[in-house]
Amino acid sequence: xxxxxLPALRGLSLPLRLQLWDGKAIDLGPxxxxxxxxxxxxxxxxxxxxxxxxxxxxxVEGRLDLDGPLDEVIRIGDELSRALGKDETAxxxxxxxxxxxxxxxxxxHYDLSNDxxxxxxxxxxxxxxxxxxxxxxxxxxxxxxxxxxxxxxxxLKPGERLLDVGCGWGGLARFAAREFGVEVLGITLSRxxxxxxxxxxxxxxxxxxxxxxxxxxxxxxxxxxxDKVVSVGMFEHVGQANLPLYCxxxxxxxRPGGLVxxxxxxxxxxxxxxxxxxxxxxxxRYVFPHGELPHLVKIGACISESGLEIVDVExxxxxxxxxxxxxxxxLEANLDEARRLVPERAxxxxxxxxxxxxxxxxxxxxxxxxxxxxxxxxxxSHELPWSRADLYR
Amino acid sequence: xxxxxLPALRGLSLPLRLQLWDGKAIDLGPxxxxxxxxxxxxxxxxxxxxxxxxxxxxxVEGRLDLDGPLDEVIRIGDELSRALGKDETAxxxxxxxxxxxxxxxxxxHYDLSNDxxxxxxxxxxxxxxxxxxxxxxxxxxxxxxxxxxxxxxxxLKPGERLLDVGCGWGGLARFAAREFGVEVLGITLSRxxxxxxxxxxxxxxxxxxxxxxxxxxxxxxxxxxxDKVVSVGMFEHVGQANLPLYCxxxxxxxRPGGLVxxxxxxxxxxxxxxxxxxxxxxxxRYVFPHGELPHLVKIGACISESGLEIVDVExxxxxxxxxxxxxxxxLEANLDEARRLVPERAxxxxxxxxxxxxxxxxxxxxxxxxxxxxxxxxxxSHELPWSRADLYR
Numbered sequence: 001x002x003x004x005x006l007p008a009l010r011g012l013s014l015p016l017r018l019q020l021w022d023g024k025a026i027d028l029g030p031x032x033x034x035x036x037x038x039x040x041x042x043x044x045x046x047x048x049x050x051x052x053x054x055x056x057x058x059x060v061e062g063r064l065d066l067d068g069p070l071d072e073v074i075r076i077g078d079e080l081s082r083a084l085g086k087d088e089t090a091x092x093x094x095x096x097x098x099x100x101x102x103x104x105x106x107x108x109h110y111d112l113s114n115d116x117x118x119x120x121x122x123x124x125x126x127x128x129x130x131x132x133x134x135x136x137x138x139x140x141x142x143x144x145x146x147x148x149x150x151x152x153x154x155x156l157k158p159g160e161r162l163l164d165v166g167c168g169w170g171g172l173a174r175f176a177a178r179e180f181g182v183e184v185l186g187i188t189l190s191r192x193x194x195x196x197x198x199x200x201x202x203x204x205x206x207x208x209x210x211x212x213x214x215x216x217x218x219x220x221x222x223x224x225x226x227d228k229v230v231s232v233g234m235f236e237h238v239g240q241a242n243l244p245l246y247c248x249x250x251x252x253x254x255r256p257g258g259l260v261x262x263x264x265x266x267x268x269x270x271x272x273x274x275x276x277x278x279x280x281x282x283x284x285r286y287v288f289p290h291g292e293l294p295h296l297v298k299i300g301a302c303i304s305e306s307g308l309e310i311v312d313v314e315x316x317x318x319x320x321x322x323x324x325x326x327x328x329x330x331l332e333a334n335l336d337e338a339r340r341l342v343p344e345r346a347x348x349x350x351x352x353x354x355x356x357x358x359x360x361x362x363x364x365x366x367x368x369x370x371x372x373x374x375x376x377x378x379x380x381s382h383e384l385p386w387s388r389a390d391l392y393r
Numbered sequence: 394x395x396x397x398x399l400p401a402l403r404g405l406s407l408p409l410r411l412q413l414w415d416g417k418a419i420d421l422g423p424x425x426x427x428x429x430x431x432x433x434x435x436x437x438x439x440x441x442x443x444x445x446x447x448x449x450x451x452x453v454e455g456r457l458d459l460d461g462p463l464d465e466v467i468r469i470g471d472e473l474s475r476a477l478g479k480d481e482t483a484x485x486x487x488x489x490x491x492x493x494x495x496x497x498x499x500x501x502h503y504d505l506s507n508d509x510x511x512x513x514x515x516x517x518x519x520x521x522x523x524x525x526x527x528x529x530x531x532x533x534x535x536x537x538x539x540x541x542x543x544x545x546x547x548x549l550k551p552g553e554r555l556l557d558v559g560c561g562w563g564g565l566a567r568f569a570a571r572e573f574g575v576e577v578l579g580i581t582l583s584r585x586x587x588x589x590x591x592x593x594x595x596x597x598x599x600x601x602x603x604x605x606x607x608x609x610x611x612x613x614x615x616x617x618x619x620d621k622v623v624s625v626g627m628f629e630h631v632g633q634a635n636l637p638l639y640c641x642x643x644x645x646x647x648r649p650g651g652l653v654x655x656x657x658x659x660x661x662x663x664x665x666x667x668x669x670x671x672x673x674x675x676x677x678r679y680v681f682p683h684g685e686l687p688h689l690v691k692i693g694a695c696i697s698e699s700g701l702e703i704v705d706v707e708x709x710x711x712x713x714x715x716x717x718x719x720x721x722x723x724l725e726a727n728l729d730e731a732r733r734l735v736p737e738r739a740x741x742x743x744x745x746x747x748x749x750x751x752x753x754x755x756x757x758x759x760x761x762x763x764x765x766x767x768x769x770x771x772x773x774s775h776e777l778p779w780s781r782a783d784l785y786r
Contacts (some may be wrong), residue, residue: 135779270694296703297690301663308687309757313706314781318774364702364773367584380757381711388707392785 001044009047012083014076019065034076050080051088052356053278053285060286060348065272078359081277091272092280097239099216103189105290106237110168110223116167116341116350120330124171125196128233128263129320129368137238139326142319147175150230152391153312153372154259155384156180157359160227163187163253165217166234170197170210177209182228187215218245222252229254232263235299239292240272243302251306254375257383260308262371265320267293268364275365279356282393287353296369308373311384317361317366332369395438402440405476407469409575414734427461427469443473444481445749446671453679453741463721463748471752474670484665485673488683490632492609496582498683499630501503503561503583509734509743510562513723516591517564521626521656522713522761523589526679532719535712540568543623544704545784546765547652548777549573553620556580556646558610560625563590563603570602575621580608611638625656628692632685633665636695644699650776653701655764660686661757668758672749680746689762699764704777709761710754717751 002020009028017032019025021041038044040063046054055077058064066073121127122143130142131149156162158181164173167186170193175180175267194214201210202291217234229250235376238246250260268275272295284291294302296313303310331354338347360366374382395413397599401419410425412418414434431437433456439447446469451457459466515536524537524542543565549555551574557566560579563586569575581587589608610627622643631639643653661668665688672707677684687695689706698704724731724747731740753759767775 131780133780154407194762270697295694295697297694297697301690304663304688304690309708309710309760310762311708313703315702315704317771319704319779362773363770367702369703376757380755384710387524387526387785388781389526389785392780392782 002047005044005047008084009080011080012189014077014079015072031070033072034066037065037067039063039065043262047080047084049084049086050106051085051281052081052276053079053276053281055080056278056282056352056356057285059352060344060345062348070332070351071208071359073298074352074355074359078276078363080134085277088274088277092274092284092292093238094241095292097242097290099218101290102216102237105288106189107191108289109265109287110188111192112346112350113341114169114192114196116338119338119341120327120354124175125169126171127168128323129316130323131316132319132322135322139323139330142323142326143171144175147172148179149391150232150261150263150370151176151180153370154228154230154261155390156182156228158182161185161225163220163226163229165220165229165231165250166231167193167197167212169193170200170212172230172232173197173210173212174201174206176206177206180270182209184210185209185226186212187217187220188212189214189216209375217249220249221251221287222249224252224255224258226254227258229260230263231256231261232266235262235264236288236291236293239290239371240294240298243299244305247299247306247308251303251308251375255267256375256377257381258375259384260303260373260375262299262303262373264299264369265293266296266299266368267368270297271297276360276363279365281358282356284352286349293366296367296371299369302373303371303373306377309376309382310371310373311382312370312372312388314370315368316370317364319362321358324354324361328354328358396436398441401477402473404474408465409469410639416443425461426465427459430458432456432458432459440473440477441716442477442479443470444478444674445470445474445669446674449671449745449749450678452745453738455605455741463725463744464718464752467745467748467752471669471756478670481667481670483667485667485677485685486746487634488632488685490635490683492611494683495609495630498681499582500584501682502680503581504585505733505739505743507585507589509731512727512731512734513720513747517568518562519564521716522709523711523716523719524709525715528715532716532723535716535719536564537568539728540565541572542784543625543654543656543763544569546571546763547621547623547654548783549575549621551575554578554618556613556619556622558600558613558622558624558643559630560586560590561585561626563593563605563711565623565625566590566603566605567594567597567599570599571597571779575602576671577603578619579603579605580610580613581605582607582609610642613642613646615642615695617648617651617776618643619647620651622651622653623656624654626658628655628657629681629684629686633687633691636687637698638663639694639773640692640699640701644701644768649768649770650774651768652777653766653768655692655696655766656763657693657761657762658686659689659760661688661759663688663690669753669756672753672758674751676746679742682751686759689760689764692762695762696764696766701768702775703764703766704775705763705765705781707763709763710757710759713761714751714754717747717754721747721751
């Protein structure tokens with residue numbers, strides 16, 4: 001089986017060594033930088049038509065082992081899949097998104113281990129795209145800059161009420177309260193995030209300003225009580241079918257004249273057809289169950305139809321690639337410690353997911369858009385300044 | 394007929410005087426600021442179910458005369474139409490957009506009279522939304538700032554090749570050549586714009602850098618010869634059916650790594666259903682024949698599907714309201730001169746169109762979006778700076 005594959009594999013001239021179950025090693029190109037150890041001979045059949053999903057799954061399940069820099073591993077996996085993989089054109093099927101399913105999906109990912117996330121996230125545990133104002137910042141600086149960029153876009157003023165939908169460990173909630181003097185309600189479906197989030201609020205003495213709750217976005221009253229609403233890395237979990245409901249919910253929770261910021265990952269194609277052989281399947285199976293990425297114009301349509309007016313959109317695609325580079329490198333530098341915190345299988349998933357998503361953002365398979373919208377007053381007026389210059393002072 | 398209408402009209406308590414054909418005057422509310430002179434008794438039937446289209450048409454055709462501040466006229470017309478008009482929910486039918494139809498439609502509006510446009514546009518004759526950085530600028534300042542804002546967003550560098558699709562009288566082309574050192578090809582379908590545009594290029598000695606041509610966007614070669622493409626106030630004329638073609642055209646004329654800016658008027662609703670009783674019909678009939686406004690997400694979808702990546706969107710809705718206030722006030726201050734330049738019927742059309750569109754932008758019936766997109770390199774990289782801070786230095 002392998003023998004019949006070797007001409008095609010060698011034709012790609014990849015810097016890859018195959019380490020076989022019987023001790024033999026085959027170099028597919030000069031100066032291999034990556035070694036793929038095949039523990040299970042049955043995997044060889046998959047190599048005839050590889051995909052990032054097949055390769056990733058084999059690694060997660062221990063049928064393959066990897067040695068070499070992870071970004072190089074991903075690049076080689078992509079080249080293999082593009083050269084030999086089957087064409088995929090079908091968009092994924094819609095996912096179920098009732099409250100129980102969503103709670104379970106969120107728990108699967110975010111309740112993994114607070115200590116594990118602390119190992120490679122920034123000091124404020126901001127688990128979303130950083131903002132590199134010049135490209136020279138470190139991770140802590142980029143995450144603080146991102147929090148400030150969001151607060152500035154929301155034009156937060158002391159005393160305002162901010163809702164943070166999908167608040168994670170509360171990094172943005174605490175930053176907004178501390179630096180901009182607002183009152184924040186943050187909600188999450190992750191018990192682990194809530195626990196550590198509340199501890200950090202208490203440690204900063206912000207209990208009077210920041211309230212964190214375990215709550216589904218559908219359970220919030222639609223009474224326009226918030227001046228501003230922010231949602232970071234959240235609409236990816238909502239599902240295409242629920243996006244209109246989700247946007248109406250945000251729109252009806254903000255007062256007229258208020259602002260809503262949606263920051264999240266968007267798909268490359270409007271119809272959801274995949275980019276990157278099998279990358280999406282791997283993410284859906286192992287990383288973000290029930291996750292669905294809408295295209296910018298799909299989430300934009302739902303925002304518009306909810307009565308909000310889109311006023312500012314910014315792509316931060318390459319910022320997310322760089323953020324994931326930082327996360328991946330920090331995890332790779334702490335693998336021994338990580339093994340003490342999470343099962344080997346989870347570690348394998350997170351390793352390829354972080355390096356793979358960096359690659360996916362860099363290669364324009366997925367994007368990151370910050371979409372700012374206002375809810376205009378009845379007469380069409382709003383409360384935004386004439387220009388965006390205030391964001392850059 | 395009128396007697397039976399009066400209770401309903403009086404119930405609105407509008408500051409409106411009806412001056413009848415027989416010399417009688419009826420005040421519908423206290424302290425009338427506007428007088429509507431009914432020259433033709435048959436118009437009274439229309440007042441039972443008024444719309445901005447019916448009222449505007451009656452004024453254009455001389456069956457009504459108006460006296461009073463135009464912004465107040467429009468406000469009263471809107472209140473009448475909302476209170477007594479029929480509900481409209483149907484989206485307008487698609488318009489024809491072959492090359493001959495488009496050329497005729499453009500000529501109808503833009504070939505009206507260069508001298509007339511010079512009467513109320515800024516000194517550079519920029520016939521699109523100005524950019525009020527602080528809200529205190531005059532019209533000339535706002536248009537110069539808009540040209541600079543566009544050039545900055547396009548990150549123009551000396552020696553680059555810029556295509557200006559729908560170049561008007563060449564204000565942007567000359568500005569970009571003079572201030573940013575680029576070479577510009579500008580195309581228009583208006584012979585009058587071309588004539589005066591070329592004179593102004595010559596007067597500034599920019600013939601070596603700026604070339605203006607009478608050309609349809611469909612006739613440009615798709616050879617990626619331009620570093621940057623800009624289109625201002627153009628996609629409103631393209632038509633919904635041709636938007637995908639139009640975007641593919643722009644996408645294929647720009648080199649990989651280049652930028653495309655689409656600046657234009659967008660509709661309130663995605664399905665095109667009207668806002669403002671009959672305002673759209675009036676514009677289509679008298680002002681911009683065959684004009685069609687896409688929603689932001691519709692033009693955004695076409696841009697995305699053409700292979701471009703949307704990186705920056707900015708709404709300038711209230712900037713356009715203010716721009717139109719300036720234009721309308723300047724025209725109102727020069728009515729005698731205007732009457733010497735264009736027929737009375739055209740003057741009536743332009744008077745209510747300018748004041749009416751100011752009202753429409755202010756009340757969120759229509760919007761203005763600047764949509765910047767890049768054509769990424771094969772490997773997903775692009776040439777934009779990390780942040781938008783350079784736009785505000």
